[in-house]
Amino acid sequence: MSYTGLTGKVVVPGQPEYEQARQEYNIAINKYPCAIVYCFNSCDIANAILWSRKQGVKLRIRSGRHNYEGYSTGNRKLVIDTTLMNDIKVNTDDDTVEIQAGVRLGYLYERLYQCGYTFPGGTCPSVGISGLVLGGGIGLSTRYLGLTADSLLEAEMVDAEGNQLTVNDCCNPGLFWALRGAGGGNFGVVTRYKFRLKNVDKITLIQLRWDNDKSARLEFLRVWQKWLLNLDRRISAFGGIYKLGAWMNSFFYGCPEEARQILGPLLEIPGITLENIEYVDFIDAVKTIGEIYPEREAFKATGRFVHRHFSQSELVKFIDIIDKAPANNANSSIRVYSLGGAVRNVEVNETAFFDRQANYIIAITSSWERKKEASLHKKWVAAGFDYIYTVTLGSYINFPYNNLPNYEQAYYGAHVRRLQRIKKEYDPYNVFSFPQSIL
Ligand SMILES: Cc1cc2nc3c(=O)[nH]c(=O)nc-3n(C[C@H](O)[C@H](O)[C@H](O)COP(=O)(O)OP(=O)(O)OC[C@H]3O[C@@H](n4cnc5c(N)ncnc54)[C@H](O)[C@@H]3O)c2cc1C
Incomplete structure (x- = not known):
């Protein structure tokens, strides 16, 4: 294959950098592009697009490499990478x-x-x-x-x-x-x-954990959904349950005393093992939470929007799922991500993001260390997803899932037709495509 016409830094199979260059954040994604072009500017990007069209080689666009399903890479594809454009x-x-x-x-x-x-x-x-x-x-x-x-x-x-x-x-x-x-x-x-x-200056960083307390899991999910309903918009939270407990991390744009009051119902959940409610520089809060993430990992995950209250029996079903998790720690978990507040200040039709009225996102995720464990974790996520799918409406495109039925409808709801028209207007020959792209 001739790479003439590609500009920027081009990495192809056989070069020493290729192994690293083809790797996504999710190690479970293992694809072999025909070339990766690291672009320095828009001109390199235009050249890459025109090269791929001329050669009949499909392209993928890549920036941070974090797509769950690896839609920013692919076998025999040209990967257009923007990493070097970081001003x-x-x-x-x-x-x-x-x-x-x-x-x-x-x-x-x-x-x-x-x-x-x-x-x-x-x-x-x-x-x-x-x-x-x-x-x-x-x-x-x-x-x-x-x-x-x-x-x-x-x-x-x-x-x-x-x-x-x-x-x-x-x-x-x-x-x-x-x-x-x-x-x-x-x-x-x-x-x-x-x-x-x-x-911004200082904010309140909140970290709550209920470790080794299985009964806290149901209570956490029950309190969480009620707590979110009329919640002060200055607070946002990510939490979850795993086989042996529950946790929640949160930022509050206010002082710790006020945070404690707002957190009241959560702090009353018995069995709390960590309660950190601290007034810190915004950047320190960001770094504390950021340190939780590994450099890379092998995982399967996806997330759906929750628009309504779950009944006690539905909540118990989530506990049944987590009880069957392959990992005892939070590597296998059901997670919740708060929405509401300012998200609802923007009208649904103002942007393509459809599920603005959702209360939160519920996700299921599992990561593993050894390759031979992969199928166990993937099967657990698939089974959990099958249930979550029945009690939720719509999927978050940034937590994509390969096996999602009717994916355009799931990601974009009533916006699908408008998106398809815009796609035809700006990309009539479907140059920009991936397994769940807009058609
Ligand atoms: C560990 C982890 C933590 C996460 N935490 C959060 C979180 O807190 N909040 C949240 O909302 N999401 C979160 N996500 C999901 C994340 O937002 C998505 O995976 C996101 O798409 C990653 O963007 P990226 O540029 O890193 O990935 P990439 O894999 O490079 O790209 C993601 C998608 O965007 C396309 N794309 C990339 N660059 C461009 C470009 N320049 N122009 C057009 N299209 C482009 C790709 O083709 C691909 O379809 C997390 C994901 C992981 C793995």
């Missing part, structure tokens, strides 16, 4: 930031905090800004500041013809709507984002 320009005059597509969250949080800003991103420092914002983006500031996509003011994108487009409320407004919730891999390669920012 951040903070504009303190108008409280905005311009971020290139290859930036990862840990670096972004650091840079912004140096200038006194928070950011409504996710919790894992190595997740890329691109996949995160293009799928919506949730984290421990979501109920206060909205989805990551809700702070987006503008993007730049290279389309299927290699043209560079400015995308905002005035230029290409339909595409701007689509990028905020359905943009990952579907319409073109986004190269730059502009976000509005909000100042």
Whole structure:
């Protein structure tokens, strides 16, 4: 195969860097692209798109490599990688930031905090800004500041013809709507984002654990769903249950005394083994939670939106599932991610992110160390998903699942038709495709 026409740093099979270059965050994804092109600028990206079309080689777009199912890579594909485009320009005059597509969250949080800003991103420092914002983006500031996509003011994108487009409320407004919730891999390669920012100083970091207390699991799920209903929007939380207990991590944009009051019903759950409610610099809170994540892992996971209260028998069913988990620790878990608050301030039709009215996301995840354990973990996730699917509505595109039935409807609900029209307008020859792309 001739690679003439590709510009940037090109890595192909046989080169020493290839093994590392083909690897995703999820080690269970094991694909062999025909080439990986690390682009320095939009021109390299345009050349890569045109090369792939001319050669008849399908392409994939990659930034932080965290897609659960590996949709940013593929066998015999050209991977267009934005990692080397990682500039951040903070504009303190108008409280905005311009971020290139290859930036990862840990670096972004650091840079912004140096200038006194928070950011409504996710919790894992190595997740890329691109996949995160293009799928919506949730984290421990979501109920206060909205989805990551809700702070987006503008993007730049290279389309299927290699043209560079400015995308905002005035230029290409339909595409701007689509990028905020359905943009990952579907319409073109986004190269730059502009976000509005909000100042921050200290926040309250909350970490609660109920270890070795099986009865806390049901109680946690029961209290959680009620607690979220009229919850102060300054607090956001991620929690979960595992075989032997439960946990919750949370940020509160206020002081610890007030946090304690808000947390009341959770603090009353018997068997609490850790109760950390601490007033810290925003960046220290971000780092404490970020340290939980490994550098890489092999896992299977997916997540669905919860719009209603679960009955006692439905909650007990979740406990039955977790009792059958392959791992005793939180490597096998059912997780919950708060929504509501500022997410509901934006009308459902304002962006492509459909499930804005959901109360929270429920996810099932399992990770393993040894390859021979993989099928056990995958089977457990599949069985758990089969039940979760029956009691939930809609899936979060950033927690994708290969076996999801009717995936367009599940990810985008009533927005599917509009997204399909925008897809035809910007990518009529379906240059940007992957196993669950918009058709
Ligand atoms: C450990 C871990 C923690 C996570 N934590 C959170 C969290 O707290 N909150 C949350 O909301 N999500 C979270 N996620 C999910 C995460 O948001 C998604 O996996 C996201 O898509 C990752 O983006 P990426 O750029 O790192 O991944 P990639 O695999 O590089 O890309 C993800 C998708 O976006 C497309 N894409 C990438 N770059 C571009 C681009 N420049 N232009 C157009 N399309 C592009 C890819 O083709 C792919 O379809 C987590 C995932 C993991 C593995």
